[in-house]
Amino acid sequence: xxxxxxxxxxxxxxxxxxxxxxxxxxxxxxxxxxxxxxxxxxxxxxxxxxxxxxxxxxxxxxxxxxxxxxxxxxxxxxxxxxxxxxxxxxxxxxxxxxxxxxxxxxxxxxxxxxxxxxxxxxxxxxxxxxxxxxxxxxxxxxxxxxxxxxxxxxxxxxxxxxxxxxxxxxxxxxxxxxxxxxxxxxxxxxxxxxxxxxxxxxxxxxxxxxxxxxxxxxxxxxxxxxxxxxxxxxxxxxxxxxxxxxxxxxxxxxxxxxxxxxxxxxxxxxxxxxxxxxxxxxxxxxxxxxxxxxxxxxxxxxxxxxxxxxxxxxxxxx
Amino acid sequence: xxxxxxxxxxxxxxxxxxxxxxxxxxxxxxxxxxxxxxxxxxxxxxxxxxxxxxxxxxxxxxxxxxxxxxxxxxxxxxxxxxxxxxxxxxxxxxxxxxxxxxxxxxxxxxxxxxxxxxxxxxxxxxxxxxxxxxxxxxxxxxxxxxxxxxxxxxxxxxxxxxxxxxxxxxxxxxxxxxxxxxxxxxxxxxxxxxxxxxxxxxxxxxxxxxxxxxxxxxxxxxxxxxxxxxxxxxxxxxxxxxxxxxxxxxxxxxxxx
Numbered sequence: 212x213x214x215x216x217x218x219x220x221x222x223x224x225x226x227x228x229x230x231x232x233x234x235x236x237x238x239x240x241x242x243x244x245x246x247x248x249x250x251x252x253x254x255x256x257x258x259x260x261x262x263x264x265x266x267x268x269x270x271x272x273x274x275x276x277x278x279x280x281x282x283x284x285x286x287x288x289x290x291x292x293x294x295x296x297x298x299x300x301x302x303x304x305x306x307x308x309x310x311x312x313x314x315x316x317x318x319x320x321x322x323x324x325x326x327x328x329x330x331x332x333x334x335x336x337x338x339x340x341x342x343x344x345x346x347x348x349x350x351x352x353x354x355x356x357x358x359x360x361x362x363x364x365x366x367x368x369x370x371x372x373x374x375x376x377x378x379x380x381x382x383x384x385x386x387x388x389x390x391x392x393x394x395x396x397x398x399x400x401x402x403x404x405x406x407x408x409x410x411x412x413x414x415x416x417x418x419x420x421x422x423x424x425x426x427x428x429x430x431x432x433x434x435x436x437x438x439x440x441x442x443x444x445x446x447x448x449x450x451x452x453x454x455x456x457x458x459x460x461x462x463x464x465x466x467x468x469x470x471x472x473x474x475x476x477x478x479x480x481x482x483x484x485x486x487x488x489x490x491x492x493x494x495x496x497x498x499x500x501x502x503x504x505x506x507x508x509x510x511x512x513x514x515x516x517x518x519x520x521x522x523x524x525x526x527x528x529x
Numbered sequence: 530x531x532x533x534x535x536x537x538x539x540x541x542x543x544x545x546x547x548x549x550x551x552x553x554x555x556x557x558x559x560x561x562x563x564x565x566x567x568x569x570x571x572x573x574x575x576x577x578x579x580x581x582x583x584x585x586x587x588x589x590x591x592x593x594x595x596x597x598x599x600x601x602x603x604x605x606x607x608x609x610x611x612x613x614x615x616x617x618x619x620x621x622x623x624x625x626x627x628x629x630x631x632x633x634x635x636x637x638x639x640x641x642x643x644x645x646x647x648x649x650x651x652x653x654x655x656x657x658x659x660x661x662x663x664x665x666x667x668x669x670x671x672x673x674x675x676x677x678x679x680x681x682x683x684x685x686x687x688x689x690x691x692x693x694x695x696x697x698x699x700x701x702x703x704x705x706x707x708x709x710x711x712x713x714x715x716x717x718x719x720x721x722x723x724x725x726x727x728x729x730x731x732x733x734x735x736x737x738x739x740x741x742x743x744x745x746x747x748x749x750x751x752x753x754x755x756x757x758x759x760x761x762x763x764x765x766x767x768x769x770x771x772x773x774x775x776x777x778x779x780x781x782x783x784x785x786x
Contacts, residue, residue, distance in 0.1 A: 226701075237731075268582075275549065276666075276668055276695070277657065277667055278660075278667065278671070281661065295697075301688050301689075302669075302670060302686070302687050302688040303687060303688070305653055306653075306656075306657050306667065306670075307657075308654075308657075308667040309621070309625075309652075309654035309655075309656075309657040309658045309661075310657040310658065310660060310661040310667065311579045311654070311661075312622070312654070312658065312744075313622075313625060313657070313658040313661035313662050314661050316622070316744075317622075317744050318621075318622060318653060318743075318744030318745035319621065319744075319745075320619065320652075320745065321654060322651070322652070334748065337567060337739050339554075339649070339650050339651075340540075340542045340545050340554055340650070341542045341543075341648070342753060342755075343542065343554055343752065343753060344545075344547075344553075344554045344750050344751060344752050344753055345750070345751050345753055346650070346747060346749075347747070347749040347750065347751070348745045348746065348747055348748060349745065349746050349748045350744070350745055351746055352622075352744035352745070352746060352747060372626075383644065385666045387666050388665075388666050388697060388698050389666035389667075389695055389696065389697035389698075389701070390695065390696050390697070391693060391694070392682070392694045392695065392696055393693070393694040394687075394691055394692070394693045394694075395691065395692045395693075395694075396690055396691060396692075397686075397690040397691065397692055398690075399690040409783070433783075433784070434784075446707075446708050452690075453686075453690070454690065459651065460546065460706065461706065467779075467783060468778065468783045477543065478542050478543040479648070481755075485755055488780070488781075488783075489783060490757060491774065491778070497761075502757060502759065502761065503757070503759065504757055505757055505758075505759065506757050506758040506759070506760065507758065507760050507761075507762065507774055507777055507778075508759070508760070508761045508762070509761070509762050509763075509770050509771065509774060510761060510763060511765075511767060511770075515767060516767065516771065519767060519768060519771040520771045520774060520775065522771075523768075523771045523772050523774070523775035524775050524778065526772075526775070526783060527775045527776065527778070528779075528780040528784055
């Protein structure tokens with residue numbers, strides 16, 4: 212059995228597609244878990260996308276924390292006798308999966324980018340060393356627990372003719388000693404850099420917050436542009452909300468065009484944009500590592516280069 | 530308040546090159562330093578100690594190439610360090626069992642601090658695994674901590690632009706992000722003063738009451754090289770360089786919506 216869990220429904224469908232492939236190879240089944248939401252329609256949606264069974268798990272707990280999710284999933288893994296557990300690799304999935312693995316005394320691979328059987332052994336690939344390498348890991352334990360980022364696999368197309376079983380489970384869990392006191396929305400502009408086609412990204416080379424308008428001008432000239440930034444701009448100076456932050460701890464992006472302005476190119480930043488199509492770098496320091504990761508570069512003062520580039524782009528467009 | 534901080538020495542990822550023949554990352558000869566995020570965990574421990582007293586023990590699994598890295602953490606303000614040698618075959622199961630076992634062996638630990646992940650492999654498994662093995666609550670991705678006598682309150686970025694505030698009694702495992710603080714740089718005097726702080730080396734048999742077997746194995750690690758054109762436009766006039774750049778952007782069809 213392949214057990215699927217993510218609190219994000221789109222990710223769940225993507226995991227089901229991968230789970231389906233693995234289950235078909237071993238003549239096994241795919242079971243998806245929905246926790247704390249008793250809705251047949253949601254369950255059917257997962258069946259239409261390839262799940263053989265959906266478990267609607269309920270407990271008397273209102274707010275879930277990793278400690279409790281882990282107990283629910285452990286019970287379901289044991290009940291379904293699952294050999295593989297796929298969990299969405301968002302922040303909640305990434306804190307649940309290792310805890311679950313420790314509870315089940317088994318192996319776990321987080322942020323898996325590819326998953327397959329090789330000579331009958333489940334093999335997981337993941338990015339290592341900030342994108343400089345891919346680690347290929349074999350599971351030598353069961354169940355094998357894997358977290359998978361969203362948009363890594365395509366969901367199966369919806370087929371309303373697909374049939375499956377919906378079961379309900381009332382589970383008892385021991386309430387954790389920790390308590391959620393508050394959940395607050397952060398300041399957000401609803402910007403989604405992960406889906407952006409063109410990104411104009413700003414770094415420490417900008418001297419004032421107002422100067423980010425220069426990047427905005429370039430972004431407008433490029434028409435499909437979205438503003439991104441490196442860590443200091445979002446995390447330290449807070450000139451832009453974290454939706455814009457590109458890097459290992461921020462967002463990972465792959466636009467057709469990535470323009471890095473005044474960004475030195477620390478490895479954690481590169482890890483977030485290395486899959487971009489064309490990369491342009493503008494920096495006054497000719498030794499800035501960003502130039503090694505760029506297709507085109509101009510060494511110069513961004514305050515002079517960017518306005519001129521805006522003009523040149525507008526001319527190109529005619 | 531007694532605190533254990535899990536911190537490891539990692540390769541400087543920015544120095545990694547790929548061996549063209551074997552297509553593997555070359556890790557030998559690369560300088561190692563303590564994982565940045567874990568330095569923030571040490572800094573947070575020191576701040577707590579300054580207010581509440583207690584002992585700070587650094588725990589690390591694996592050989593330490595450069596003992597200066599451990600001494601730096603002691604110079605910052607930790608009291609002692611324990612270097613645990615793992616069995617030959619190791620993975621996150623083994624490392625977490627050793628760390629949790631060491632926390633139990635030391636005894637009377639109120640708080641275990643870890644980085645959210647280490648910068649080399651960024652798996653983020655160790656904190657939640659230790660919490661489970663010790664059967665205590667976990668507060669992961671803490672960006673801010675408020676420590677009181679009876680409880681700890683953490684603000685955590687849970688993604689989706691949400692900040693969650695969680696409180697827990699002790700003992701508890703907390704993983705921190707780099708944003709939580711700026712780790713201090715020890716002064717020369719502090720560095721000299723730390724010379725006599727104990728660095729202990731433990732073998733697993735000395736404190737573990739059961740055998741630990743790895744649950745995953747590294748089958749292969751292959752390099753990913755980033756091929757870029759690396760063309761720098763440096764005409765005499767900036768106008769010309771910029772024009773070249775704009776032409777190339779247009780030529781690649783990037784100006785067509």
